[in-house]
Every structure is written in structure tokens, then in C-alpha cells.
Amino acid sequence: MNAAWSFQGSAFHTAIETWEYGYRSGDTADVVNNALTIYDSLVSEGLREYPDEKDWLWPRNMKFQTDLDNRRVKLESQVTGFMNWAFDSGCQPWETPDGKLAIEVPFSVMFDGVLIEGHIDRVDEYPDGKLMVRDLKTGNSTPTSFQLITYGYALEDTFGLKLSWGDYYMAKTGTTTAPIPIREIPRATINKWYGSMDRAVRCGIFLPNPGKDNSNCFACDVKQHCSLMSNNHSLED
Secondary structure (H helix, E strand, O other): OEEHHHHHHHHHHHHHHHHHHOOOOOOHHHHHHHHHHHHHHHHHHHHHHOOOHHHEEOOOOOOHHHHHHHHHHHHHHHHHHHHHHHHHHOOEEOEOOOOOEOEEEEEEEEEOOEEEEEEEEEEEEOOOOOEEEEEEEOOOOOOOOHHHHHHHHHHHHHHOOOOOEEEEEEOOOOEEOOOEEOOOOOHHHHHHHHHHHHHHHHOOOOOOOOOHHHOOOOOOOOHHHOOOOOOOOOOOO
């Protein structure tokens, strides 16, 4: 299933990455126009693949096209907000030992024999030399610290970098969360969590997490496969 919010997030990330890789050249209008162009292209491609709006996720309190249009407005505001925040905060992407900007940093790390691969949005450096691992979020929900903790251990394995703090940049508000400690949970515990998750996946155990009043189900793109959302499920299943 497609969702305009996913395309909004992708366009935001790509436009900001391009701006950073260009060492912040170009004015706000150029970066915003790039983001909107990317968004429009993703939406057009998505509509070609799924022309029926029933195959999309969007807030049911508005029309489908209204959601598509609203995302463009939000995208423009979020890109502008990030650029303003970046200049005001004084931080810049950290430069890795191999001379690359720490943006979309790839990692491949083992936890309890489980290979975890991914990309870290960014590691930022402040004028005083402080480093912060940071993930950019364009949605409404603030994630738990687990993602940042994983990134912290990944940075240690990849660069020998032992960071104590991370945060989330929330594009909705145009600022970061409070600093989050990422070394309080020992690696042995993280190993157990990833190991348990891997064993559950191998056994086909996928537990629904509906939240209060099924609030998590609204944005879930695999709910069509969920036993809880199936018309045939029962409490005994």
C-alpha cells in the first residue's frame, strides 16, 4: 500500500541530503522546489502503480486528493524549518575518518549472531566539538530510544566512536527532542532483544500491537495480513 506521508518523508530526506552534500549551497526556495519536485514524482509514480485510492493510506477525515495537497504544504514548511534550525543550531554534519559527511551512514553490525544493516540519518557536530547521533522524523510520533541505541553501537563498531547521546529532529515542530542517553542499556541486553526478535521471525510469530482503540492500526501498511484485523479472527486464535 502507498501513503503520501511516506513520499513526503522521502522527499524531505532526499532534499536535505542534497543540500548538505552540496555544503548548504543554494537558497531556501531552491531546496524547497527540489523537495516538491521529488514529492510530485513519487506521487505520480505511486498513482501509476496504484491508481485506486482504496490501495492508499490516508486520514479518513479528509478527501484523498486533499491529503496529497496538504502533504506538499507540510513538506515546504518542514524543509524551510529544518534549514532555519540547522543555521540557528550551529551544528554541521560530522566528517567521518574517510572524509565523508556523516549523512545516511551505512552500517552492518552483529547482535547475538543477527546481522543488522541500515543507514544512520546523520551524526552532527556542534561548534564546541560535541557529537550527536540524530534521526530526522517527519511524522507525528516520537519513537523510543531503541533506534538511537542501535545506531550508537553501530557507530562504535564502524568508527570506534562512543557517543553517549542522541536525539530525534521532529520536522513537525522544527526542533529536536531532549537529548536521549544511548549507553544506559548494555550491549548484552540489546543482543538478547535482537536475538529474541530473530527467533520469533523464524518461527513466524508476529504479535499485533494495536494500541489504544486500535490507534496504531491506522498507519500500519501490513494490516491486511494481520490476524487481529482479519474478519475471521477470534479471541481463541
